[in-house]
Amino acid sequence: MDHSYFFELFLGGMTRGSIYALIALGYTMVYGIIKLINFAHGEIYMIGAFTALIVSSVLGFTGMNPILILAIASVLAIFFSSAYGTTMEKIAYKPLREAPRLSALISAIGMSMFLQNYVLLAQTPDFLPFPDMIPDFKFLQPINKILNSTQFVILVTTAIVMILLTILIKFTKIGKAMRATSQDAKMAQLLGININKVITVTFIIGSATAAIGGVLISSHTGQLNYYIGFIAGIKAFVAAVLGGIGSIPGAVLGSFVLGWTESFGTGYISSDYEDVFAFIFLIIILIFRPSGILGRKQNDKV
């Protein structure tokens, strides 16, 4: 077995997994709180990427330092993604909290269609190049055949986001409130937790991580269009379920596992069936662990 080939596939899978993870986090958090598959989450990611593109091309004319542009673009991308996320929640999900779950799912699907076409019409259906703003790091030069700067930035950023999020969920007051709300929203209300606020915060955090993912992946692939959110969203959803939907470490683990499955499946078998590997792996995992890798067993109290 060729070790360096294996290692390249491993790193490639990890890059992929990092991106999935950034999107899957939002899926899993929203699911945890309001038990909704937020089908339009991929669109939030797309809007984040688009906002970054718009901001950076406007700023590009000023001749600003690319790193500064990247920073401003990312911040604005996060802001607008979060704004879209929360607005979407208020319009399409909040009125449906008491409704059958499927209705909320259809509402999310409608929202996804709407946002895709909104961007398509307001901007363009074509792929647009995304400026390459991440510089080539000197220290990566020896290994840049295996790991380039963009990949490196993706891996590091994902790691930082994960750590921050873990701290937030585990130790802060709002984090505990989020966990409490996800376990029993009514009880949380009875203790004085404003669940609307908690839900809003959840959407903000989920959308923000998705926006970060959007900016990073667009830098990686160098292009974007209005449709990038859909496919990435589905994959992230698979990752979240694989890890156990509702569980934050699960979403991360699931994303990496999915990334590796695809990477090794492509590398050692064939990329023709890349998605098939992903789904078959998912089905196998779910057969043996019906709640995902780290999912809590849905204990039906009898």
Place this chain on the structure above:
Amino acid sequence: MKKLAMILLVLFVAAGFIFAGGSKEKGPIKIGVAGPQSGDLASYGIPTAKAAQIVVDDVNKAGGVLGRKIELIVEDDVCKPEVATNIASKLVGDGVVGVIGHICSGATKAALGTYNESKIPVISPSATNPALTQSGEYPNFFRTIASDDAQARTEVDFALDKLGLTKIAVLHDKGDYGKGLAEFAKKFLEADSRATVVLFEGITPGAVDYSAVINKIKNSGAQAVIFGGYHPEASKIVSQMKKRKMDVVFISDDGVKDDTFIKVAGKYAEGVYASGPKDTSGNPAAQAAIKEYEDKFGDKPGPFYLNAVAATEALINAIKVAGSTDYDAVTKALRSSFVETPLGKIKFDKRGDALGVGFAMYHVENGKYVELK
């Protein structure tokens, strides 16, 4: 009671209107334009409709054909076969005498049966699937673009004769167009002893990352990649390969021979080879057509624009030559009389492929596609 009666009445009246809409009368000559007008593939369909409009406007300004004006009916098939059949029957019902379109090969195949039975000639500016002309099943089909196998032939010949490559990876985007092309390329390469196909793979369009496939290419030791597909995936693969400092020749097709590719891939596009219709930008007719478009719509024409102009001109010319809109006469004229178009002087062969439309190889040099002689 009254309410229900009213509802029924309204329904019947509505039905009556629909009925009235379908009737034929001697008026303008109707030509259908079918292709995606909405959705993600609209950028391929809309230029066609605009091209047809420009040609028709010119013809009408000059008094029309056979003393009649020409009227265009533009329909959206979203590139879906199931919609295309419905559109086809709508156009047939509207009494069109010819159709410019469809854009995607699948939708074209689905719709052709309907046109064929109604004896309506169809000229596509973009459907490249070889079976459309080679199977002999679509006598009413013509196209102003060369078929996939001709294109694959050009690419393979170029790779072997000009570049002298021996180890080639063939990739495709699993799509109708890309995979068909890749398969022909593979077939031609395998038939030739000079080179071996070291990898034949389909990639997933829209995937966030292609590093696994790229590693695989690297691991296969390929000197070159022949890619069948469109420019978004091509630019992702090219730029990711270049970022890895891989020194692999990239050869692709018409779907990549698009200025957008160069703009999107930026500096990474440099050195890429792509096949595409022979450069006719020196042709005054083409220059005129492009100028007309820019004057009218204020931006650059999209893909297949010239092919669509050629298709429309060919159809109108055939009607003129035939002296009627009769199917047999028109198809005969399409096959027999040359017409001056932006693509050059063309007529169609027995199978429906345009004579005089061929492929050439292009090379990206200093951010521009340059035709290789």
Place this chain on the structure above:
Amino acid sequence: MLRIENIKTFYGNIQALQDVSIEVKKGEIITLIGANGAGKSTTLMSISGIEPPRSGKIFFEDQDITGMDPDKIVSLGIVQVPEGRRIFPFLTVRENLDMGAFLRTDKEEIKKDIEYVYSLFPLLAERKNQPGGTLSGGEQQMLAISRALMAKPKLLLLDEPSLGLAPIIVQQIMDIIKKVNTENKTTIFLVEQNANLALKIADRGYVMETGRITMKDTAKALQQNEEVKKAYLGI
């Protein structure tokens, strides 16, 4: 302290409460008894703002709290221990208690109060790092009450604290309720199915039938009332 005036509450189109009026005075234990489905829990949910009444008013310390958000109501000092305990199963005992003090910012005081509830229920101190879901039913009830106490309630609403508990635990819980009332001067509004128990510790009681208050009196008088005896005390 708490004045409910003619409230009507609906679930969808079904009216659950019809002109319910209740008054709770500072420092007392009052109980609301009645059959299952009579509307007792709905009354509490209306007070807590989860199911706001469609008409009528609720005043707390002379402030109109009708239609206020649940978190505002908690911040005024009305805290509920709902039916079925509703412990957060995947939070630890300690985290559950923290959630009780969600609206408070006085860190030192919170620490003291945690020590206080641990002294009330030493068992909880032993299990402070265990997830709430692993506690037994009785322990969960203790945790639920402790959690509510962490919010420093002026008025504690208790919904069926004895439900589904072993007799020995029920006794303990009732003792604690009495203790909380006397020691902390916390006013208590107790909803109970088990009228026997409730009337034993309460000062006054209300009887509810199909969404209406049908009787109100001191607990003693209700215990003697023939109708109550027959219908609710099983004597």
Place this chain on the structure above:
Amino acid sequence: MSNILKYFSFKEIKKSLVMSVWFMILTFPIMVIKVNTIENTVIWRWNYLIGVGISSFIFASLWRYMIERKKLQGGSESTVPLLQKIRELGERKPTLKKGSLIGVIVLILVFPFITSMYQTGIMTTALMYVILGLGLNIVVGLGGLLNLGYAAFYAVGAYTYALLHIHFGLGFWVCLPIGALMATILGVLLAIPVLRLRGDYLAIVTLGFGEIVRIVLENWNAFSHGPSGIANIPRPTFFGIHFTLPQATIYLYFIMIALVVFTIFVVRRLENSRMGRTWIAMREDEIASQSMGINITQVKVTTFALGAFWAGMIGVVFAAKTTFINPASFTLWESIIILCVVVIGGMGSIVGVVVGAGILILLPEYLRAFSQYRMLIFGAILVLMMVFRPGGIVTSVRKVYKIEPHLQGGSDNKVEDK
């Protein structure tokens, strides 16, 4: 009236203004700045900002009015008032019901003769979605199992016909039951691994399954002819007689009418049987149903298989109608559209599915005038429909079992049948 007036108070207008400002900020980058990084151009469209401001102000006012109205009506759902009225009217005046029923039947029968071939084709498509909806309704609406891979069964039917035709020259009528059967078998195969899964886990696995089927069809050229698809699939014949195109279109329309009648007949009978009761019980509470002796495994497998059956059948019709199939027709979106038919119409209700298919398939067709805004409007309608009618347009009416007291020998209790 006073309710409406309330919405024109100063406070409400202020709220709407705030919302419209919010929307102006929100849509600013995407609506106002149009960038083209290919040409390196930026266009500022300030007029769009004003447009967004005004339309979101109107939207915000309407929105809050509607939400408030919905709250006042309470959560309880019933059929859309108009349909409800028609239903009641029918009950009050049986002759009228009969009369209009005959009217509708006549209309259905003469439809292809008074309209164009195109209209007939569209209507045929809508009828196909009626059956797809009814089939999926068995799984989702009745069985309570979320299936996002329904298009896979549809694909199996279509490919069964296409391949059997190519290799063995089999015709439409032979393939119709075979296609249905193949899909049923696949339904059983899918059901087995997913038996233990519930809710969203089931949804994602079925989604994956649908994608697997599509990807295999795309890649396995030797079997399925790959992405370029299979062309020249014959239209149905009538005892060996081939039709001209307009005739074939009308013929197919009537075949669909017959199939819809057949499907409704079967689904209704299933619904009102021991099987139907089991479905409802399973949907309500799996553990309790198991404790009542219901074999959940068997019921789930049967449900999936029964749902797949109809998709397979319609797949054959689809292939015959378009005469060309390729994997691109059987994507996830297709499954989603069918799911929307079921949910928008009203889960579990046959009339609902018919109405849902009518809306979802005919609406985009008639929205053609709006061409590029079509999908945008469609998405918005999905959201609004769900927000204001989460239970769908038609609520299902269940069979009421009649008790005949005289059959109950020695019964003291009187039946208070309402």
Place this chain on the structure above:
Amino acid sequence: MVPILETKNLTMDFGGLRAVDNINFRVNQGEIVALIGPNGAGKTTFFNCITGVYKPTGGDVYIAPDGNGQERINGMKPNKVTEKGLARTFQNIRLFQNMTVLENVMIGRHCRLSAGIFGAIFRTKATVEEEKKVVQDSYRILEEIGLSKYVNEFAKNLPYGAQRRLEIARAMATEPFLLLLDEPAAGMNPQETNELDEMILQIRRDNNISILLIEHDMSLVMSVSEKIFVVDYGKLIAEGTPNEIKKNPDVIKAYLGDEANA
């Protein structure tokens, strides 16, 4: 005569937690047996092991419907167990809320019916007859339990006590030889509990079956049951007649408390 239900060393582990610990337990023909103990002692888990909801990790469960020839039923699916003749109710009512009262009972009849898909579609004579009969039988059961006036109401619209009784009716519809009741009196007022008391006795009398119940209401337990088993922390700590149990110091300490005799 062998016991109709017997467990030998029945054990159930959840991860590291032993919820049921080596329980030996018997119900004889015609007996009413109660299982009591503090919350979380493992009573419901024990029920679930017997009825197939859980698969016990150790020990055996045997049944002998006609009093001879024991059959081992460990790990059998719940529906199979029900077919064998064990029917149960649930602690937190699990009715089919959106079905009518009659339909709920008809579901109970399910395992005694045979109509399949083809019967349903073609409405064969056998199916039509069977359907007619199931409606009649179900109605008769509702009459026995005293719920016939609610026949076409949705289960969710029933008063609480009636819902509890409907659960029993539904269980009875499966024609059990042993009825397992999980806290049937929970949430009932004293009057309703008294009625339940009579109903349990009547069910046994009329149908000649045995009953096993979990209950906290001591007045009910003491008045109806012939034998009581007490569990604590998954272990059996006492068994005996009501009088023996009342006086058992272990039971008083762990469960009843001082005021048990009140």
